[in-house]
Amino acid sequence: MATYQEFIQQNEDRDGVRFSWNVWPSSRLEAAKMVVPLSCLFTPLKERPDLPPVQYEPVLCSRPTCKAVLNPLCQVDYRAKLWACNFCFQRNHFPPAYAGISDINQPAELMPQFSTIEYIVQNGPQTPLIFLYVVDTCLEEEDLQALKESLQMSLSLLSPNALVGLITFGRMVQVHELSCEGISKSYVFRGTKDLSGKQIQEMLGLTKPAAPVQQGRPAQPQDHSVSSRFLQPVHKIDMNLTDLLGELQRDPWPVPQGKRPLRSTGIALSIAVGLLEGTFPNTGARIMLFTGGPPTQGPGMVVGDELKTPIRSWHDIEKDNARYLKKATKYYDALANRSAVNGHCIDIYAFALDQTGLLEMKCCSNLTGGHIVMGDSFNTSLFKQTYQRVFTKDYNGEFQMAFGGELEVKTSRELKISGAIGPCVSLNVKGPCVSENVRLGGTSQWKICGINPFTTLGMYFEVVNQHNAPVPQGGRGAIQFITQYQHSSTQKRIRVTTIARNWADAQSQIQHIEAAFDQEAAAVLMARLGVCRAQSEEGPDVLRWLDRQLIRLCQKFGQFHKDDPNSFRLSESFSLYPQFMFHLRRSPFLQVFNNSPDESSYYRHHFVRQDLTQSLIMIQPVLYSYSFYGPPEPVLLDSSSILPDKILLMDTFFQLVIYHGETIAQWRKAGYQEMAEYENFKQLLQAPLDDAQEILQTRFPMPRYIDTEHGGSQARFLLSKVNPSQTHNNLYAWGQETGAPILTDDVSLQVFMDHLKKLAVSSAL
C-alpha cells in the first residue's frame, strides 16, 4: 500500500492530478458498478518551482479534430522525423526546427519527467492587467476609513503598468474620471435604471465609429485614449487616485429611522462589466466589489429598504417566501456570464454583520473564478490581510494570480469527458471526447477567467468501452489537459499535462483496481457532486443519495458474510472513506441548518475550488493534541480527544480553534505561565499558537482565530465538529469516563458505522 500512496503523491506533486481510481476498469458497465465515478481533481497551474517554462510553441497533431500536443506518450520515429499521436494515431511530421532531434537528443516535451510542461508563446501585444474598484459608500464612518486605507495600500502592491479604475455607489453610481489635473469629475448614473452594455458605453463616451470586430478574433482596442479617462496606469495616477480615495465620503443620502441605506449594487456591477466589455474585452481584468450591506435598490436588489423585513433565510426560501431571490439571481447570473465571455473576473468582498446577498451574487465569482471573502467589518485584520494576499507573489516575484484560463481536455477513445465542477464556465465545444451528464457537461473546453496556483477543478469522465471488448494487452488510457492563460507578467502561456493509467478487467483484476483507489480524492470528488446537487435538490434528498452511494460502495468492495454485520471489513485503501462521508453529511456544505444562505454560499464557493488537502480539511477538520506527555500528535476528531490536561488545535479551514482543557484553563487562570519554575507550561501554551501561525500567515482567505477553553462559549466550534461518541444519552453506558460528553442528538460515527455495516451485508438490498 505504501507504493500506491507514493505513486499518488508523486503524481500530485508533478502533474497536479489526483484520480479517484488509478487503475481503470475497462468497460462502461464495470465502471458504473464502481459507484465512485472515474474522475480527478486537477490543479491546472500547480506551483512547480522546478519546472522552467520553455520558450517555444507546442507541436500539435495535424488532424483538425484532434490537435493534441506532442507528449511523452507519443511514439517517435527519430530517423524519419515522424511522431504518432497517442490520442488519434495520426502520423505527423516534426516541424523543421526539430531536425536535430534524436533518441539521445530529445526535446523536453518527449521526456517522461515532463509529463507537465509549460510553454511561453509570444503572439499578440501584451495588454496590462486591469483592476477596477467598485466601492460601496453606504458604510459606517470607521468602516469606510478602513476600506479606503486598504485600497490606498493596494496601489502600492500593484505593478506600475497595471490599469486601475474607480466606481463608487450608494443610491447613485459614480464612475470616476481619473486625470492628473484639475477638478476630479465623475459620471453619475441613477441606481434604479438598468442599462445595456452599449448604453453604458455610449453614456460614458466610449463608443466611436470603428471597424466591426471579427468574430473569434480577440478584439484589439487600438486607441485607448478614450477609455483612459476611466482606466489609467498606476504609475501615472497613483497620487491622484490616493487623494481621490482619501476624499471619498459616506453616501450623502440620509437614511431614515427603521430603514436600510439605498444601495445600487446591481447597477454598479452592471456598469463595471459594461465599461470593461467596451474597452478591454479578452484581456485579464479583476472587478473588485467591496460592499457593506445588501443591494436594496434597482435590479439585483435582494431585500427592500424596510428594516422590519429581514433578508431571506433558508426557512423563507424553503417556504418560497423569498420575494427577490429568483429575479436577482437571474440578473447577476447574466452579468456573470457576460463577464466570463470577456475574460474578466469579479471578486466580492462582503463585510457586514448581516447578510449582503451572496446567495444571489455568488455566480459572479463562481463562474468567473473571482474571490468571495466574507466578514464582519472592513476594519478587521481578516479583511486587511486577506485583501493583501490577493496580491501575493510567487517565488519569481510575480503575482500568483493569472487570467483568461482556457482549459481543454483530450482523452483516448475509450474515455469521454462528462463534465467539470469548479470556478469555470463551459465554452460549449463539442468534440469526440464529449459525453453528456454532470454539471457543465457537453463540452471539452472550459474558461477560468481568474485562476491561481491553487485553483482546482473536479473533472468527471466516462468509460465508453463496451463490456465484451477485450482489454488491450498492457493498454493504457490517456488524458491530456491543455491550459492556455495570461500570466501576471502579461505573457501568454500554455501548460500541458498528459497522464496515463492502466486499464484492467474488473472481473479478473478487481484487487488491482481496489488497491489503486484514492479514497481521499474520491471523497472530495463525491463531495463536489453532492454540493452540486444541493444547489437544485432538497437537502434530505442529497443526503439520501450520498448514503446510497456509500452503501453501494461498501457492498461492492467490503468483505463480509451475508447478513453478518460483524464480519464486515474494508481494505486499507477504503478504510477512511466512510469516516469522510460521515463528516461530510454533517458539514456546512450539505447541512444548511445553523447557517444563513450567504454563509452556505460562502462555504460552498471555497469548497469547489480548493485543492485536495484543503478540501479534506473542510470535510473532516484536522485535530492535533498538545500535552506534557509527548510531542504534538494528530488525534481522532472525537469527543474522547477532549481531555482536561490537553490543548487541542482544530483546523476547519475557515476557523482555527485552540481549545484548552479544563485543567490547562485553570492553570492558565492561576497564572502559572508567569512563574519561572513553570517555564515548560508557558512553552506548552505557546506551542499550538506557533503551529497555527504558519496557517494564519499563508491561507487565503484568512481563517477566524478562536482561542477558547473548557466551558467557554466558543468551545462550541470544537464540540459541533467532533464525533459525538459520548453524549448525554450514552454517558452512563461507558465503563470509563473519558472525554467530554456532547449535548446532541446527532448520530455518532459508531452508530453510523453500525447502520452502514447492517445495510451493506443485508441480502435484502
Added chain:
Amino acid sequence: MAESYVKPGNQEKGWNDPPQFSYGLQTQAQGVQKRNFLNKRVPPPQLDGSQVSLPSGAPLPAKPLSPTLPLAPPPSTVVLPARRLSAVDCTALSASTHTECEATIEDVMGLLDWALTACRTTVKRQVCDEVSKRLTLFQEMWISGKLSSPVKKRMYYLAEELKKQNWDSADETHRSLIVDYVNEVSQWMVGVKRLIAETRNLPTEVLNAEVEGPSPKEDTTQNTQ
C-alpha cells in the same frame, strides 16, 4: 528592513478576528513552500476485528489530573519534549519599536530633497510639485509628533537606501510602511513611492551630478531651485 511582529486582531469589530502579521512576516512566509504539516488523521477503529465500543485510536491518556480544588500545579520538572522549530515569538513586539529614532527630520528630508531636486531636471513640474506637497505633509506630521518611532526609523532607512540607489530596497521599505502603518502614512506615502519610481528612472549622469551636490547634513535651504 521590516519588522517582524504580530498584533492581535480587532476583536471589537470582528468576532474571532485573527491576529495581524507585519509585512515582514507575511513576505517571509510567501517565499517558503507550504509545509502542510498539520494534515495527519487517525483512522477510526471499528473496521478491524475489534468490537470495542470505546474508540481506541486516541493515545491512552495518563490518569487525568483531578480538576477539583485544590488545583494541583502543572508538572515543573518534566522536560518538554523537542517540538517543531517554532516561528517568531508571537507575543513580543520587535525590540526596535521601543527605542527612539535617532535620526532627525532634517536628516531624512535632506536625503529626500536631494532626490526631488534631481527629479526636477527631467520630470514634469506638476508631478514634482505633487511629490513635494506630500513630503511637506510628512515633515509636518513628524515635527508635530504624529508619527510613531518605527515609522520614523524606517523612513530614515528608506531615505538612505534611496541615496545609495538601492531602489528595490527603498521600494520594499515603502511597501512595508504602507502595509503596517497605513493610518499614519496613507496621506503622503504615495509621494515617496512616486519619488522612488521617478528617481530610479533618471539618467545616471543626473544622479551622479547631484551626488556632488550638497550633502545630506548641510543646510537644506540650499537645495531649493
